[in-house]
Amino acid sequence: MAMTFRIAPSLLSADFARLGEEVKNVIAAGSDWIHFDVMDNHYVPNLTFGPMICSALKPHALTAAGVAVPIDVHLMVQPVDALALAFADAGADLISFHPDASGHVHRSIQVIKAKGCQVGLAFNPAEPLDVLDWVIDDIDMVLIMSVNPGFGGQSFIDSALRKIEDVRRRITASGKDIRLEVDGGIKVDNIRRVADAGADTFVAGSAIFGKPNYKAVVDAMRAALL
Ligand code: DX5
Ligand code: ZN
Secondary structure, three states: OOOOOEEEEEHHHOOHHHHHHHHHHHHHOOOOOEEEEEEEOOOOOOEOOOHHHHHHHHHHOEOOOOOEOOEEEEEEOOOOHHHHHHHHHOOOOEEEEOHHHOOOHHHHHHHHHHOOOEEEEEEOOOOOOOOHHHHHHHOOEEEEEOOOOOOOOOOOOOHHHHHHHHHHHHHHHHOOOOEEEEEOOOOOOOHHHHHHHOOOEEEEOHHHHOOOOHHHHHHHHHHHHO
């Protein structure tokens, strides 16, 4: 099956004092999406940025040719719906949330879709996939966490590979065009294994922003995916 791979650098590891520039630089390096990690110091033990920063960055999320680069918002917040709405208004293109953070998963999905955004469901390393039995036909993306959410720079948890395989089987069975994104500990040297398990979209924070030359890392990731 021909697969379109996407690389989504996570701004969590960018220089927060120069976020607009970092967005431009990482787009110039060849990013497909911008991954925006929203942490609330409640669902996860860390606090990042909110919808005002997303809307401030939106005009910077353009290629040199002026094509908009999708903003992939990963909500690590509880509750979900009000902030999801605020991010839809702030220019998010995709909004993912953790089903265990929502009291009514199906409703949260509908709230996001009603704003014209794509919707993803995010699963922590020890979180079962059962909810997909009921909502897979309503979503655009599954996000598999390969670290516990809250911090960049952690190591990839290997059991995520089995989970990615399971999600890929479910997506194939659904017959729908659903993206399978993996988030946490993705590096040049493991991205191929993650793709072989069935992922098509790769979040990478420290691997990209931790190096001086972002394009060299993005190029090496793409080369590993060939
Ligand atoms: C973790 C975040 C990730 C994180 C990944 O809670 O969801 O997006 O930034 O960072 P790395 O690539 O450094 O593991
Ligand atoms: Zn993330």
